Amino acid sequence: MSILTYIGLGANLNDPTQTIQKAIEDIKSIPQTQFVSQSPLYSSAPMGPADQPDYVNAVVLVKTSLSAHELFQHTCNIELQHGRTRNGEHWGPRTLDLDILLYGERLIDDEQLTVPHYGLKEREFVIYPMLDISPELTLPCGTQLQTLTESVPLNGMSPI
Numbered sequence: 339m340s341i342l343t344y345i346g347l348g349a350n351l352n353d354p355t356q357t358i359q360k361a362i363e364d365i366k367s368i369p370q371t372q373f374v375s376q377s378p379l380y381s382s383a384p385m386g387p388a389d390q391p392d393y394v395n396a397v398v399l400v401k402t403s404l405s406a407h408e409l410f411q412h413t414c415n416i417e418l419q420h421g422r423t424r425n426g427e428h429w430g431p432r433t434l435d436l437d438i439l440l441y442g443e444r445l446i447d448d449e450q451l452t453v454p455h456y457g458l459k460e461r462e463f464v465i466y467p468m469l470d471i472s473p474e475l476t477l478p479c480g481t482q483l484q485t486l487t488e489s490v491p492l493n494g495m496s497p498i
Contacts, residue, residue, distance in 0.1 A: 340372070340401040341442040343409065344471070346455065346464050347396045348435040349420075350384060354394040355498060357420055357434055362398055364416045365436075368409070371402040377467030382495040385461075390431045394498065397439065397467035406441040410451050413438065439464060443478045454478060459486055462495050 345365060349357040358379055366373045376398045384390045402409055413436040420434035439455045446453040454477060458464050465486050468475060475483040 340403050341406075341444070342374070343400050343402050343406075343441050344439040344468060345398050345400065345413065346435075346437040346439050346467075347398065348393050348437075348463065349432055350391045350393040351431050351433045352421065354391075355379060358394050358396055361416055361420060361434055361436065362396070364419065365398055365400065365413075368400070368402070368404070368412045370404050371400050371409070371412075374399040374401055375471045377470040379498040380463060380467060380495050381498050382463040383493060384431075393432075393463065395463035395467060395495075397464065397471060399471050406438060406444065406446050406451060406453060409441070410438060439468070440478070445478060460490060462490050462493050465490055466492065466495065 347358050347361055362376055377396050380395045382393045382395050384393055404412070417434050417436055437455050438451065438453050439458055441453045444453060455464070458477070459481070465483065468483055469487070473484065477483060
């Protein structure tokens with residue numbers, strides 16, 4: 339059984355546009371996973387410390403027969419290939435950040451993975467790219483994704 343899964347991508351170090359484009363190609367090669375669609379790339383202000391470069395963000399939609407945890411391992415491996423180091427710093431600069439935003443209608447909350455992603459409803463760099471792919475999307479909690487734009491402005495985010 340294939341599960342529709344949204345993956346958020348973000349980078350702001352070492353040519354982030356190229357990194358995001360390459361990471362999308364890497365996602366396309368994950369086994370038992372079929373690429374469905376991708377949003378445009380966006381430039382967005384960083385969360386957290388302001389003394390870092392703007393981010394490049396995108397969202398991809400895939401169908402996968404992998405478990406959420408298996409898919410998470412593949413996304414972690416892609417991050418590592420792109421020089422990601424986990425130093426415990428939240429919202430700091432990143433060579434690449436991949437987040438499983440939605441895994442079908444499933445709710446997952448364990449020591450390794452939280453899906454839907456905890457920041458999905460508050461982050462413009464997630465909401466608007468997801469809308470580009472699926473404008474009629476309803477989240478597992480019943481919220482229409484489109485309604486989130488009423489409380490989450492673009493904050494200067496723009497397509498690249």
